[in-house]
Amino acid sequence: MVNNFMQVLANIPWWGWALFILLIIAIRDIFIQRAHTISHNFPIVGHIRYMLESIGPELRQYLVANNREELPFNRIERGWIYASAKRENNYEGFGTDRDIYAQQYIFINNAMIPFKLPDGHPNKTDYAFIPCAKVMGAYHKRKKPYRPKSVINISAMSFGSLSAKAVESMNVGAKKAGAYHNTGEGGLSPYHKNGADVIFHIGTGYFGVRDEEGNFSMEKLRKLVKENPCIKAIEIKLSQGAKPGKGGVLPGKKISKEIAEIRHVPIGQDVLSPPNHAVFNTVSEMVDFIENVANETGLPVGIKAAIGKLDEWKELAKIMKETSKGPDFITVDGGEGGTGAAPPSFADHVSLPWVYGFSDVYRIFKNQDITDHIVFIASGKLGFPARAAMAFSMGADCINVAREAMMSIGCIQAQICHTNRCPAGVATQKKWLQNGIDVPLKSDRLFSYFKTFKKELLEITHACGYEHPCQFTMDDVDVSLGDKNMTQTLAAAHNYNKHKVPFNGMQELKECPYLGGSND
Numbered sequence: 001m002v003n004n005f006m007q008v009l010a011n012i013p014w015w016g017w018a019l020f021i022l023l024i025i026a027i028r029d030i031f032i033q034r035a036h037t038i039s040h041n042f043p044i045v046g047h048i049r050y051m052l053e054s055i056g057p058e059l060r061q062y063l064v065a066n067n068r069e070e071l072p073f074n075r076i077e078r079g080w081i082y083a084s085a086k087r088e089n090n091y092e093g094f095g096t097d098r099d100i101y102a103q104q105y106i107f108i109n110n111a112m113i114p115f116k117l118p119d120g121h122p123n124k125t126d127y128a129f130i131p132c133a134k135v136m137g138a139y140h141k142r143k144k145p146y147r148p149k150s151v152i153n154i155s156a157m158s159f160g161s162l163s164a165k166a167v168e169s170m171n172v173g174a175k176k177a178g179a180y181h182n183t184g185e186g187g188l189s190p191y192h193k194n195g196a197d198v199i200f201h202i203g204t205g206y207f208g209v210r211d212e213e214g215n216f217s218m219e220k221l222r223k224l225v226k227e228n229p230c231i232k233a234i235e236i237k238l239s240q241g242a243k244p245g246k247g248g249v250l251p252g253k254k255i256s257k258e259i260a261e262i263r264h265v266p267i268g269q270d271v272l273s274p275p276n277h278a279v280f281n282t283v284s285e286m287v288d289f290i291e292n293v294a295n296e297t298g299l300p301v302g303i304k305a306a307i308g309k310l311d312e313w314k315e316l317a318k319i320m321k322e323t324s325k326g327p328d329f330i331t332v333d334g335g336e337g338g339t340g341a342a343p344p345s346f347a348d349h350v351s352l353p354w355v356y357g358f359s360d361v362y363r364i365f366k367n368q369d370i371t372d373h374i375v376f377i378a379s380g381k382l383g384f385p386a387r388a389a390m391a392f393s394m395g396a397d398c399i400n401v402a403r404e405a406m407m408s409i410g411c412i413q414a415q416i417c418h419t420n421r422c423p424a425g426v427a428t429q430k431k432w433l434q435n436g437i438d439v440p441l442k443s444d445r446l447f448s449y450f451k452t453f454k455k456e457l458l459e460i461t462h463a464c465g466y467e468h469p470c471q472f473t474m475d476d477v478d479v480s481l482g483d484k485n486m487t488q489t490l491a492a493a494h495n496y497n498k499h500k501v502p503f504n505g506m507q508e509l510k511e512c513p514y515l516g517g518s519n520d
């Protein structure tokens with residue numbers, strides 16, 4: 001009997017099995033599953049639609065979209081980062097493929113005679129040596145002022161949103177590039193401690209410096225800073241461009257023993273990161289908190305924010321002018337900024353794009369004549385030499401890059417950071433996906449991207465007749481207003497010109513005792 005049954009099964013041809021499987025799928029589609037109307041109404045063929053939808057971004061990215069079409073980063077931009085990171089040929093032939101008459105297009109005004117490096121100049125031997133022209137914390141006389149060794153640095157991205165191997169690759173690469181590495185909200189992990197300067201980032205969850213109840217603990221911060229001399233400055237996050245005013249929940253199932261230890265949160269329980277800081281409610285309370293943190297740690301303290309309404313910024317500038325207290329640096333993040341996860345309505349619409357947000361805020365501090373007390377840090381798709389030059393001309397002193405740094409270590413812009421399924425192993429906690437990341441190789445790629453970026457930024461700087469990007473003014477960059485309006489300088493378009501940054505040559509920056517901070 002059993003033998004007969006097996007005989008019948010063995011005699012069924014392959015297409016009979018195929019029909020049988022399709023029949024099972026059709027029964028499941030029509031009678032069992034309730035989630036997909038299309039599959040119910042069009043059994044079997046409905047699946048093709050879901051398959052195409054899921055691989056649509058990849059198809060468009062590789063086959064359909066043209067070189068300049070995609071967002072957030074188009075193929076030319078990504079290609080430039082990949083080629084720079086791999087030390088491949090990152091030039092293009094035949095001339096630009098961009099519509100240089102388009103509205104909002106920027107033109108950098110080159111000098112008739114470029115800047116010539118004199119003999120013995122620091123850039124003769126190291127063409128990627130561009131330290132920050134300002135010292136963080138110098139004006140407020142912090143105990144440990146810090147001059148970043150590189151004007152290009154790694155923006156806040158936590159261990160948790162990024163994989164351990166990605167964080168480690170970035171830190172090792174940043175060390176080689178002389179860049180600082182911002183920890184992001186998730187606390188200081190062992191992967192941040194591979195030798196790069198670190199900016200410790202404090203979000204509303206106070207991860208890594210919170211007590212049992214989740215309140216901010218100054219004692220823990222003091223201890224952390226004392227035990228980790230790599231921490232050169234502290235950044236208090238007010239908001240980020242992709243989701244200003246939006247807190248987050250860290251689901252319990254993602255909180256491994258390691259993450260729980262680093263963040264100082266209980267294992268396996270949901271943890272809330274609220275929209276507001278519990279330690280201050282007003283601008284003047286925030287200034288008091290900044291001063292407390294600076295006094296307790298000796299480090300420069302800054303704030304990071306995306307820009308929208310300006311009243312509180314005016315209040316901050318007034319308080320800073322009147323009391324000579326307040327942040328040592330301000331990181332202005334653009335609405336185009338990235339995130340590990342955010343609702344699209346926030347990412348698309350809340351907060352101003354970098355150019356508008358930065359010009360609004362800088363102008364407020366300029367009106368109070370205090371821009372030279374503050375190091376201005378800029379982030380929001382600025383990881384390219386020409387855009388960085390524009391940011392410097394508007395008053396930025398340093399550039400932070402996040403997604404560009406991710407791409408340099410292999411991110412393919414799959415845009416699924418929020419799913420834990422990052423195919424490049426960069427934004428996932430899955431071990432087998434991370435295993436593809438070779439830390440020595442990827443750290444070298446980040447280093448090469450930074451090096452090429454700084455080299456090209458310096459070449460543009462020299463082409464405009466300057467020695468350091470801090471010397472760019474808003475009259476050096478024109479922005480096209482489209483059609484008959486011709487072009488205007490940034491100064492005319494944004495109605496200010498930046499305050500002149502005191503700069504007496506690269507050699508002086510090289511000899512500065514605060515270059516790279518002090519560990520005393």
Ligand SMILES: Cc1cc2nc3c(=O)[nH]c(=O)nc-3n(C[C@H](O)[C@H](O)[C@H](O)COP(=O)(O)O)c2cc1C
Nearest residue numbers: 155156157184185337338339340380381401402403
């Ligand atoms: C994966 C990921 C994680 C991020 N995590 C943080 C964070 O913890 N805190 C923060 O202030 N910004 C965070 N950001 C925003 C970046 O620091 C940066 O401000 C923004 O992406 C703009 O820079 P970009 O255009 O170079 O990516 C994150 C961005 C990404 C892509």
